[in-house]
Amino acid sequence: MTAWEENVLKVVPYVPGEQPKEKDIIKLNTNENPYPPSPKVDEVIRNFSVGNLRKYPDPEATDLVEALAQRYHMPKDQIFVGVGSDDVLAMSFLTFFHGKKPILFPDITYSFYDVWANEFEIPFETRALNENFEIKKEDYFCENGGIVIPNPNAPTGLACPVSELEEIVAKNPSSVVIIDEAYGDFNGESMLPLVDKYDNLLVTMTFSKSRSLAGSRIGFAFGSKKLISYLLDVKYSFNSYTMDSLTIQIGKASLEDEAYFRAKVNEVMETREWTKKELEKLGFSFPDSKTNFIFAKHESAKAEDIFEYLKSKKIYVRYFKRPRIDNYLRISIGTKEEMEALVAELKAYL
Ligand SMILES: *Cc1c(COP(=O)(O)O)cnc(C)c1O
Numbered sequence: 001m002t003a004w005e006e007n008v009l010k011v012v013p014y015v016p017g018e019q020p021k022e023k024d025i026i027k028l029n030t031n032e033n034p035y036p037p038s039p040k041v042d043e044v045i046r047n048f049s050v051g052n053l054r055k056y057p058d059p060e061a062t063d064l065v066e067a068l069a070q071r072y073h074m075p076k077d078q079i080f081v082g083v084g085s086d087d088v089l090a091m092s093f094l095t096f097f098h099g100k101k102p103i104l105f106p107d108i109t110y111s112f113y114d115v116w117a118n119e120f121e122i123p124f125e126t127r128a129l130n131e132n133f134e135i136k137k138e139d140y141f142c143e144n145g146g147i148v149i150p151n152p153n154a155p156t157g158l159a160c161p162v163s164e165l166e167e168i169v170a171k172n173p174s175s176v177v178i179i180d181e182a183y184g185d186f187n188g189e190s191m192l193p194l195v196d197k198y199d200n201l202l203v204t205m206t207f208s209k210s211r212s213l214a215g216s217r218i219g220f221a222f223g224s225k226k227l228i229s230y231l232l233d234v235k236y237s238f239n240s241y242t243m244d245s246l247t248i249q250i251g252k253a254s255l256e257d258e259a260y261f262r263a264k265v266n267e268v269m270e271t272r273e274w275t276k277k278e279l280e281k282l283g284f285s286f287p288d289s290k291t292n293f294i295f296a297k298h299e300s301a302k303a304e305d306i307f308e309y310l311k312s313k314k315i316y317v318r319y320f321k322r323p324r325i326d327n328y329l330r331i332s333i334g335t336k337e338e339m340e341a342l343v344a345e346l347k348a349y350l
Pocket of ligand 1: 085110150154182205206207208218
């Protein structure tokens with residue numbers, strides 16, 4: 001190691017799912033929405049004047065925050081927006097997990113949490129899900145420096161009842177509890193109504209999955225006025241202009257097309273239920289997904305072998321070589337046609 005390297009922050013980065021360059025593939029590996037965003041988004045992009053790019057964007061992303069305020073019936077000072085919920089979550093870790101006690105999250109969960117904890121030097125401990133991949137609320141009834149739980153959880157796809165998560169929040173008045181609802185739109189139960197009851201609850205959401213806008217990078221969070229104001233202070237001490245002016249308008253347009261949003265979320269959920277039945281017939285089992293993916297294992301075939309076979313047939317799913325889950329495949333829900341092609345290939349293989 002050279003002398004200056006002693007002073008370098010060394011981190012093991014998060015590894016996202018592959019984004020293959022080939023065109024004719026079926027991509028079911030990163031939980032993207034198979035449908036395009038609302039036509040209203042298309043309109044915004046076509047009518048956007050490049051002259052706008054001369055100026056800095058609105059650091060408060062007012063148009064987007066106002067549209068979120070309307071859609072979710074929340075006051076503007078209880079809303080935070082960022083460049084995807086990854087940005088919102090990273091800023092939240094930095095802001096709220098600044099104590100000395102370890103933060104807590106499940107052992108099987110979104111694999112970015114430990115990366116941020118290491119990067120920001122936040123001590124952490126994981127709490128093991130039970131054998132059915134369920135969260136045991138009692139695991140979180142102890143001293144801690146903060147809690148983060150996705151609901152529904154990823155990559156398991158399982159939702160925890162809001163009443164149990166509420167108990168966790170209520171029992172932890174001295175730490176911030178973050179509920180990551182990246183897949184909340186496919187679940188139907190949200191912690192959002194509780195943010196006015198608990199000033200230590202932050203609920204994060206994203207446009208990446210349910211709104212087909214992973215490429216635009218829009219995430220947001222709801223919390224008490226106090227939480228949001230601490231979060232904004234940290235954000236403005238880091239980089240004020242994180243969301244560009246076109247993206248702010250794209251987000252607003254998406255929120256204004258409620259009918260399209262509902263229709264596409266429903267389509268994904270219908271295809272999910274169809275896929276569950278087909279996978280069961282083929283000998284797969286899985287937790288009952290409330291997301292836009294299914295976390296499945298086969299009764300005899302090895303997940304890694306199925307993964308390699310599907311890849312050779314240009315169907316990409318996600319495989320995690322990690323303890324407890326190395327015999328599972330995480331399969332994103334595509335269009336009905338894509339899922340039919342997947343089922344046909346699985347039949348051929350098995
Ligand atoms: C996808 C995902 C995110 C991040 O989404 P963004 O694209 O950054 O908005 C956060 N948490 C979970 C659990 C996810 O699956």
